[in-house]
Amino acid sequence: xxxxxxxxxxxxxxxxxxxxxxxxxxxVDLLVVSMVALVAVGAGWVVTIRLxxxxxxxxxxxxxxxxxxxxxxxxxxxxxxxxxxxxxxxAARHFWVGAWPxxxxxxxxxxxxxxxxxxxxxxxxxxxxxxxAGTTLMIxxxxxxxxxxGTVEGTSAxxxxxxxxxxxxxxxxxxxxxxxxxxxxxxxxxxxxxxxIRWLLAAGLVVMVLLAGGWAAEGLGASINAAYTPxxxxxxxxxxxxxxxxxxxxxxxxxxxxxxxxxxxxxxxVASAAIFGGVVAxxxxxVGLASGWGAATAGFVTALVLLPLHRSVARVVGRLVDRxxxxxxxxVEGFAxxxxxxxxxxxxxEAVLQEAQRDPDLRVALVRGNGxxxxxxxxVVEPAGFTVKTGGDTIARISLGWDSVRARRRLAExxxxxxxxxxxxRLRLVLKQALEDAxxxxxxxxDAAATERKRLERELHDGAQQRIIATGMRLRSLQRGLxxxxxxxxxxxxxxLESTVAELRRLAHGVRPSRLDDGLRPALEGLxxxxxxxxxxxxxCLPETDDTRTLTAFLVVSEAVTNALKHxxxxxxxxxxxxxxxxxxxxxxxxxxxxxxxxxxxxIRDRVASVGGGLRVHSPSGCGTTVSAVV
Amino acid sequence: MRIxxxxxxxxxxxxxxxxxxxxxxxxxxxxxxxxxxxxxxMDHHPDVAVVDVRMPPGHDSAGAKMARRIREEWPEVGxxxxxxxxxLRDCVDLIGTPGFGYLLKDRVLHLDDFNDALIRVAAGGVAxxxxxxxxxxxxxxxxxxxxxxxxxxxxxxxxxxxxxxxxVVARKLGLSDRTVEAHLRSILTKLGxxxxxxxxxxxxxxxxxxxxxxxxxx
Numbered sequence: 001x002x003x004x005x006x007x008x009x010x011x012x013x014x015x016x017x018x019x020x021x022x023x024x025x026x027x028v029d030l031l032v033v034s035m036v037a038l039v040a041v042g043a044g045w046v047v048t049i050r051l052x053x054x055x056x057x058x059x060x061x062x063x064x065x066x067x068x069x070x071x072x073x074x075x076x077x078x079x080x081x082x083x084x085x086x087x088x089x090x091a092a093r094h095f096w097v098g099a100w101p102x103x104x105x106x107x108x109x110x111x112x113x114x115x116x117x118x119x120x121x122x123x124x125x126x127x128x129x130x131x132x133a134g135t136t137l138m139i140x141x142x143x144x145x146x147x148x149x150g151t152v153e154g155t156s157a158x159x160x161x162x163x164x165x166x167x168x169x170x171x172x173x174x175x176x177x178x179x180x181x182x183x184x185x186x187x188x189x190x191x192x193x194x195x196x197i198r199w200l201l202a203a204g205l206v207v208m209v210l211l212a213g214g215w216a217a218e219g220l221g222a223s224i225n226a227a228y229t230p231x232x233x234x235x236x237x238x239x240x241x242x243x244x245x246x247x248x249x250x251x252x253x254x255x256x257x258x259x260x261x262x263x264x265x266x267x268x269x270v271a272s273a274a275i276f277g278g279v280v281a282x283x284x285x286x287v288g289l290a291s292g293w294g295a296a297t298a299g300f301v302t303a304l305v306l307l308p309l310h311r312s313v314a315r316v317v318g319r320l321v322d323r324x325x326x327x328x329x330x331x332v333e334g335f336a337x338x339x340x341x342x343x344x345x346x347x348x349x350e351a352v353l354q355e356a357q358r359d360p361d362l363r364v365a366l367v368r369g370n371g372x373x374x375x376x377x378x379x380v381v382e383p384a385g386f387t388v389k390t391g392g393d394t395i396a397r398i399s400l401g402w403d404s405v406r407a408r409r410r411l412a413e414x415x416x417x418x419x420x421x422x423x424x425x426r427l428r429l430v431l432k433q434a435l436e437d438a439x440x441x442x443x444x445x446x447d448a449a450a451t452e453r454k455r456l457e458r459e460l461h462d463g464a465q466q467r468i469i470a471t472g473m474r475l476r477s478l479q480r481g482l483x484x485x486x487x488x489x490x491x492x493x494x495x496x497l498e499s500t501v502a503e504l505r506r507l508a509h510g511v512r513p514s515r516l517d518d519g520l521r522p523a524l525e526g527l528x529x530x531x532x533x534x535x536x537x538x539x540x541c542l543p544e545t546d547d548t549r550t551l552t553a554f555l556v557v558s559e560a561v562t563n564a565l566k567h568x569x570x571x572x573x574x575x576x577x578x579x580x581x582x583x584x585x586x587x588x589x590x591x592x593x594x595x596x597x598x599x600x601x602x603x604i605r606d607r608v609a610s611v612g613g614g615l616r617v618h619s620p621s622g623c624g625t626t627v628s629a630v631v
Numbered sequence: 632m633r634i635x636x637x638x639x640x641x642x643x644x645x646x647x648x649x650x651x652x653x654x655x656x657x658x659x660x661x662x663x664x665x666x667x668x669x670x671x672x673m674d675h676h677p678d679v680a681v682v683d684v685r686m687p688p689g690h691d692s693a694g695a696k697m698a699r700r701i702r703e704e705w706p707e708v709g710x711x712x713x714x715x716x717x718x719l720r721d722c723v724d725l726i727g728t729p730g731f732g733y734l735l736k737d738r739v740l741h742l743d744d745f746n747d748a749l750i751r752v753a754a755g756g757v758a759x760x761x762x763x764x765x766x767x768x769x770x771x772x773x774x775x776x777x778x779x780x781x782x783x784x785x786x787x788x789x790x791x792x793x794x795x796x797x798x799v800v801a802r803k804l805g806l807s808d809r810t811v812e813a814h815l816r817s818i819l820t821k822l823g824x825x826x827x828x829x830x831x832x833x834x835x836x837x838x839x840x841x842x843x844x845x846x847x848x849x
Contacts, residue, residue, distance in 0.1 A: 461715035462685065465736070466640045472740045473646030477653060494740050501737045505716055517692075518720040 002058050006041070006048045009061035009106075013037040016068045019075060023086060030071050036233070037064035040240035047247045055113040060243050062106035064236050070103050074147075081146065098142030098164075101135040101171045107239075111178035115196035115246055119181055127177050134170030137163055191324075195406070196246035202259045203242030207234045209266065260322040264314040271309060276302045325410060328356035332417040339421045346424035347375045353398065356414055361401020366426040367394055368433065377429050388415050388422055396422045439612075446610040450548040453512040460508040465501050472497045513554065520550050520577060520584075527558055533571055535561065540578045552611050552631045553577060553584045559604045560588035560627040568592025568625055580630060583613065589626040594619040601627065632753055633677040636661040637668035637694065638713070639686050647681065647739060654746055665693040672701055672708060679709040679753040683736075684718055695721035702731060709752035713739070717762050732758030732794065751794050758794040779821045787814045 016034030044061025051057065076092035079085045108131055112118055118125065141163035186197045210231040217227035279298035318326045335352045338344040350364040365372045365383045372380050385399030386408060398415060400407055415422075472494050479490045508514060515523040521539040528535040545553075557575055564573050570592030578585045596619040608615045608629050619625040634656050638644040641663070648658045660671035664687045672680055680701060684694040695718075698710040702725060711732040712722065725731045732752040738760065739745050748758035780788065783804075790800040801811040 458690070462640070462690070465715050466643050469736050469739065470640070470642035470646045472737070473643070473650055476740060476742055477646070477649050480653065498737050498740060508716070514716045514718060517718055522719070 002048055002052060002055065005058035006044050006061045009044060009058065009065035010038075010041050012065040012072070013041060013068045016072050019072060019086075023075075023079075030068075030075055033071050033236075034068050036236045037068045040064035040236055043240040043244035047244060050248050054115075054247070055117055056110065056115060056243065056247055059106060059110040059113050060240055063110055063240060064106070066106040067103050067236070070099060073099060078147070093146075094144055095139055096142075097145035097147060098139035098167075099135070101131070101138055101167075104171075104175070105131065105135070108174060108178055110243065111175075111182055114182075114200060114243065115193050119185060123177070124181055127174050127181075130170060131174040134167050134174060137167035137170060141167055198259055199242045199246035200239070202262065203234075203238045205259070205263065205266075206238055207231065210234045257322065257325070260318045260325075261314070264310065264317040267313050267317060268306070268310040271313070272302050272306055275305060325413065328410065329413055329417055331356045332414050336417055336420050339424060346421040346428065349418055349421040349425060350375050352421075353411075353414060353418060357400070357407065357411060359401045359407070363399045363401075364422065365397045365399070366422070366429060367396065368426070368429060372397070373429060375425055375429075377432065386411050386415060388419055390419055390423055395419070395426050439610075442606075442610045443612070446552075446607065447548050450512075450551050453551070454547065457508045457512045457514055460504050460511070461514070465504050465508075468497050468501055468504075512551065516547075516550055516554060520553060523554055524557055524575065524577070527554070528561065528575065531561065531565065531573065533565070533573060536572070536574045538574070538576045542577065542579060542584065543582070545582075545584060549584060549611055549631050552607055552613070553586050553629075555607060556586045556604050556615070556627070556629045556631065557588055559601060563596070563601065563627075564588065564590040564592060564625065567596070568594070570624065584631050585628065586631065587626065587628045589624060591624045593621070594623050594625050595621040596625050604629070632656045632679060632749065633675065634658050634749070635668065635671045635675060635677045635680045637663070637665070637671070637680065637686065637697070638683040639663045639690075640683075643683075643736070650739065650742065651681075654742065656749075664688065665697045668694075668697050669700065672705060676705065677708060679711055679749055681711045681713060681749070684712050684714040684722075692718060692721045698722055698731070699725060702728070706730065709755065711749060711752045711758065717760070719763070726759060726763065727757060727792070729755045729757065733763050734758060734760045735762060747799070748794065756794055757792075759792060761789075761793060764789055764792055780818060784814050784818050784821070787811060788818050791815070 013034040016030050016037070020028070020031040020034065040063060041061045044057050044059075044063075046057075047054065047060055048057030073092045073095055076086050076089045077096035080089035080093040109128060112124060112127060141160045145160075182197065182200075186194055189197065211228075214227040214231045276298045279301050280294040283294040283297050332352060335344060335349070339346045339349075350362070353364065354360055354362045363383065363385075364375055365380055365385075366375065368379075372382050374380050383397050383399045385397045387394055388396040388398065398411060400411060475490050475494055475497075479487050482490065513523045513526065515526050520542060521537075524537055524539065528537055557577070561573060561575065564570055568590045570590035573588065573590045576585075576587040578587075596617055601615065601617060605615045608631055611631050613629060613631040615627070615629040617625070617627050634651055636644060636647055636651070636658055638647060638661070644661050644663070648661050651658055659675035659677050660667075662668050662671050668680065668682060668686075671677075680698075682694045682698055682701075684692050686693045686697075694712060698712055699722065701708055701710050709730040709732070710725075711734065713734055713736045715736055717735070719726070719733075722731075722733065726733060730752060732748055734745070734748060738748070751758050786804060787800055790803060795803070797811050797815065798808055800806075801808045804811070806814075
């Protein structure tokens, strides 16, 4: 059905060409119009074939064919009044003046069905019939009227005037209704249909501008042909081209951008011209200076306001015409500045981009070392997608769930606004990783050191000490048969060995107090017994903890007490060891002079940090010192 | 005396066996781990078992655990634990009970003292290293029960707690036997222990001493 209609539309320019070739009366105008129309019909065919179920193709083809049809009718009708009338000339004569609304019939249908078919509802379906009725009224009103030169003859009767007035009203009402239909369609439409309508809108805008330009040119004295040719070419070429693009390749170019920037430029130009003219008028009139001054002042003022004007116009137009992009980019930019101000976390960028791009499957991957990671720090395989770079270095890649040329274009703009949060997230991940590595390495070192201490202590006890005592026992055995002098020598040697053993025992204790094997409390009791000032020790019921942790708690107490004894001039120390979850809390407080810097006790601070704990030193000057640690 | 020796270091074990045999003790078995120790004690029922605290398997305080089992299963077998350092985790409740001793290894070099300790433990007495006593009382304030004692009386009680006889205590403190006896009577009275004329009373005094000293939750 659609193909048949498009086929019929194809026949019309062919007839037009044939007519202008065969007969001399047709003239060059018909040939040109028919040739151009063929191009538009070609666009109609492409749409008809690509989208067979859509009425847009046939409507597009008829947009120009209708004009050719009227042109043919004009040629035929004109020939009726010559000595050599063409065939059908007498019939064509009746419609000569009144059939002009047929010119716009194709456009009307196109407006009603573009881009996805006729809107449902009785009103919309009725419009073509009402238009046909209006056209009929016009034909009846202008029945047999005749064009000679630029004037119309034979229309003086009052009924004809009244009827043609009604006809014009009906035709205009139909176009207004079609425009309303288009607006409604745009409002209710999805992304795709809005985009398609924007293409048509862009072409329409150009046509309007060219029409306005035509008026201006005519006003300035250009010939009618020169003034309106661009407009006619635009309506015959540009509108079909825009429709074709919208239907077949709607995301070939960034129509949003085109439309927005074009409109902004146009508005800026018009405003600049107005400013220029206004300033010239005001300066010349009020100051009465030579006109050269007026023009110079106007040029100066215009140049001054041009850039800011264009910027603000672009912003306003962008917000109106290309609202989606404007909102999306503004959302990402707003987020970036929130991140900058510390109001939001850079890692939310993925969610922000998903919302701005309206793509819940959008994913952000960051470069880390030689691999890729998601925002949570989990390694991922190298993703495909849009690459974000700073200074030539790739920092991130964004993959789309819903991929299209337009989506990529939009994403490129969003990514431009999003690079700071992306880079911040990436750097934070890198930093976190480095910190974790350092922490893990420190923990490993401390664990290794604790193991090593334990091993060394065992070695001393079970190796060296044992052998020395065994040697002593041998000496004792040998001693039996010796003289009293020699025996006394052996006694001395054995005493020497004994003090060596005692020395080793002390050494081993320093490496790792072996009483830690009996638990933290006995070890601490042993430690604090040596204190010259009273120490109050309170140890809660402790759970089994690993060796490193116990040793750390012990060393914290040891270091803090040593520190207190050395520097605090306290006369009392209290040590408390408690439990908090699966961790030990250690608190050593004295009633001394205080004043230890909060960053003091570096050695044990590092040690405590290595088991994932924390150390706090509270030491106001003159009010004693409290060292508390969680290990 | 019939003795079983359990010690994993061959050097130390051989030396100890030799010293014991030179003192005319009969070493029924000299073994290197906890399991063999239990078998040897079961087979020989010695008067006393000399046991290293750290022994295979595991080189933890397996010896101390075995000491407890031996004391439970064969109460007539005395146990003398030897250790490189004071390590009381698995035997703190045995300390002060009859037939149990705990000495540092280097005490072995003082043959007479060591021999005395062996004999005491075999006879159901106690033998504790001064370091053990120190470890137990260290860092604690003097409990109420012992507050009534004078400094000298506490010294005497500490030595008695190690398992020494009156004469040894007298010699170590440079006192006469009579003075020590007087101190001891005074201690027993102050601790409220009746004079029933048996050595059991000494043990009870020591137990009172240690119980008041040992941490309640250790």
